[in-house]
Amino acid sequence: MKRLMRVTAGAVLCFALTDYWGAANSQQPESTEMIRPAVCDRFNVDGRASGPLRSVALPPSQGCTTRTSNGFPIPDPNCTPGAINPTLTIEVLRDPGFTDRCVRDAATNEEEKATTYEWYNLPHPSDNSGENQICELDHLISLELGGADTLDNIWPQCGPSGVVLPQRFFKEKDTVENFLAMQVKEGRMELSEAQKGIATDWTQFRGEARRACPEGKCF
Numbered sequence: 001m002k003r004l005m006r007v008t009a010g011a012v013l014c015f016a017l018t019d020y021w022g023a024a025n026s027q028q029p030e031s032t033e034m035i036r037p038a039v040c041d042r043f044n045v046d047g048r049a050s051g052p053l054r055s056v057a058l059p060p061s062q063g064c065t066t067r068t069s070n071g072f073p074i075p076d077p078n079c080t081p082g083a084i085n086p087t088l089t090i091e092v093l094r095d096p097g098f099t100d101r102c103v104r105d106a107a108t109n110e111e112e113k114a115t116t117y118e119w120y121n122l123p124h125p126s127d128n129s130g131e132n133q134i135c136e137l138d139h140l141i142s143l144e145l146g147g148a149d150t151l152d153n154i155w156p157q158c159g160p161s162g163v164v165l166p167q168r169f170f171k172e173k174d175t176v177e178n179f180l181a182m183q184v185k186e187g188r189m190e191l192s193e194a195q196k197g198i199a200t201d202w203t204q205f206r207g208e209a210r211r212a213c214p215e216g217k218c219f
Contacts, residue, residue, distance in 0.1 A: 036101060036102055037099060037102065039097050039099070040099070040102035043092050044087065045087040045102055045103060046085070047085070047102065047103035047104075047106025047107060047149060048106055048107040048149070048150075049086055049087045049148065050083045050084070050107065050149075050152070050153070051083060051085075051148070052082070052083040052150075052152045052153075053081050053082045053084070053195075053199055054077070054082075055081075056079065056081055058151055059115070059119060060078065060119055063119065063120070063121050064076040064078070064079035064080070064116075064120045064121075064155075066120060069201050069204075070204075070206065071203075072169055072172065072202075072203045072206070073157060073169055074202065074203065075120075075140060075155035075157075076120070079116075079119055079120070079152075079155070080116075080140055080152060080153065080154065080155040081199065082140045082152070082153050082195070082196075082198075082199030083147065083148035083152045083153040084141060084146050084147060084153075084195055085103060085143075085146055085148045085149070088103065088143075088146035088147075089146075090191050093144065093145070093181075093184065093185065093191070094185050100142075100144055103149055104143060104149065107149035107150050108149055108150060110137075113137040113151070115151070116137065116151065116154055116156050117135075117156050120155065120156055122135070130165075131165050134158055134159065134161060134168065135157065135158035135159075135170075136156075136158075136168075136170035137154055137156055137157075138154065138156070138170055139154060140153050140154070140199055140202075141199050142177040142180075142181070142198070144177060144178075144181040145177065145180055145181055145184065145191070145194050145195055146195060147195070157169055157173065166215070166216070172206060173202050174216055175206075175209045175210060175213050176203075176205045176206055176209045177202075178209070178213055178216060178217070178218045179205060179208065179209035179212050179213050179218055180198060180205060180209075181194075182212070182213075182218040
């Protein structure tokens, strides 16, 4: 009888643990969209939507070449023409409750984005975080400006080495993105103008952005 009770107790414990871990695993998020902030539910946005500024074949049949403008890198328009998410309307972008987490990584994951390193023939940095970050898989048209999360809007923005993090190219572009987002939200620039301008050459706004947004912060 005692042995039977021990076996029965062990079986019950086994089933209990199985049920527990099964339930825990079933609750794991299956996609990025499942872990979006709750506030995203009130915005009628589709994180996978995309409208390229110019149609290109991807993956590209030839290698992509980073160009230079005003001493800063800009992407190859034959590989990264820029794309917008048409569901990110001006009304959505101006809403103080909206966050780019509602659409970030909704169309492409980090592994897919990383394929652009190969397109541009750039090495994938191994220690690429914090103060050591040298590259950013950048949305050419930023999500805050209604950019799409698709590969025709993503490029590896790298360098320069030998400078502190705030002086890296992608940090300089972040300042431009913040400046343009402020201009659009305050009605000083049309959304479409900002989108086309940053996709064509983000460096054209750098001087004004640095004056308006010291240390990258727009007030």
